[in-house]
Amino acid sequence: MRYAAGIEYDGAAFLGWQRLAEGPTVQGAVEQALSYVVNHPLEVVCAGRTDAGVHARCQVVHFDTEAVRTPYALRQGGNSRLPRGVVLLWVQPVDVAFHARYAARARRYRYTILNRPVRPALQRDFLTWERVPLDAGAMHHAAQALVGEHDFSAFRTVHCQAKHARRQVHEIRCWREGEHVVVEVQANAFLHHMVRNFVGSLLLVGRGEKPAAWVAEVLAGRDRAVAGPTAPSNGLVFLGPRYPREWGLPDDVSLPA
Template sequence: MRYALGVEYDGGGFQGWQGLGPSGPPTVQAALERALSAVADQAITVSCAGRTDAGVHAQCQVVHFDSTATRDPRAWTLGTTGRLPPSVCVRWCVPVADDFHARFCARARRYRYLLLNRLVRPALYRHHMAWERRALDADAMHRAAQALLGENDFNAFRTVHCQAPHARRNLQDIVVRRDGETVEVEIQANAFLHHMVRNIVGSLLEVGAGAQDEGWIAQLLAGRDRTLAGPTAPPQGLVFLRPLYPPEWGLPTEVTL
């Protein structure tokens, strides 16, 4: 049987999603595979919808795995969660068709970046939001961000270590909003490049702080030069909200288009 899982995690204690071998630093994938293997009483490997970096969180990462073990979805969900560290849980488990793939069947991914915008750094939520002391104009950031919509070459917003064969991505939605002292950036695309969201946010912060004008984002996009863009925003403000799939896969509503 093939199963899909919805996995929630706090990435603060992990060196990202991807497993780095038995002697490597802790990763979410390694923790999940150990827990699943214990429940199945056999070795389990998982594939995810989108790998996250060290310190980045997930509200609903989707993974799939195969197993010959006879377990119902409740047993996979509760049994696996019981063997995971407190910072990771399995929210749901759904049997899926053999040709389902968590990464390749996803049609979009959605992220949220949250930061505290005030003079004093955060204490209470410091592991789950970034901090910007400069006063930010969230409306200016939102207007500037609309230049990124559509299918474009995002070379200006990917790390030099990105291994993707090309930088063309279809950015479907980007919203910047303020709620009191917090500024939130929510962004959806068919797929993302390495550090793409954090690099976009880092450049939008320069616009919000008045260091660059609103047209600068469009200029960066057209120029395709990472060295001219803003710095990479810190990881702790970023949450992978969910991937999105066509309805025929029968997954929960939160991850269905």
């Protein structure tokens, strides 16, 4: 039987999603918890790996087991064995053809910046602090150059293992909510550090150090050295993937009807 699961996690205490030989990872914690419930080792496959310090509102995984357990038992039993910063939101059976990574048609990220003169005391693992006043409107205008299918070589880390840099950004928005500036991006897939590199460049525009048209120039130049710095990992949340509705997954991870 194949199952899909939605997972929420605080990435601050982990070295990222992917299981490592040493050190705490989200994948390692989830596999250990579910393996205990089904009484055999299992592997979970995720929709999109996240880096150290990055959080997830609804990461989606799939796993296989021959153990007879209800979805409720898998969720509750798994949560009883997970650390406080990780929780299974839902578990449900899916067709054996479902693949958490390859079936996803889109992925969404949100980056939140606290924009005020003093640093945060609360929620500091979920925010990036910027003391210089930001022009969110200019950031949004500049970001629209990133929408569409492009070669995003200027916004990938040198350690990125993707075979090519072409991705399709469906939507990118920047807006202000009081003291916070929010950047939200949806794409078919992302390169390593792609969202954080977007934000690093948009911050230069928001601070007035670069004109809005500069982002389009960076994109066309395909040179990582010319783009802005990589924004910190805190502040970045993987909102989740989106799948065709025929898979029968919850609405928040399904494409609009």
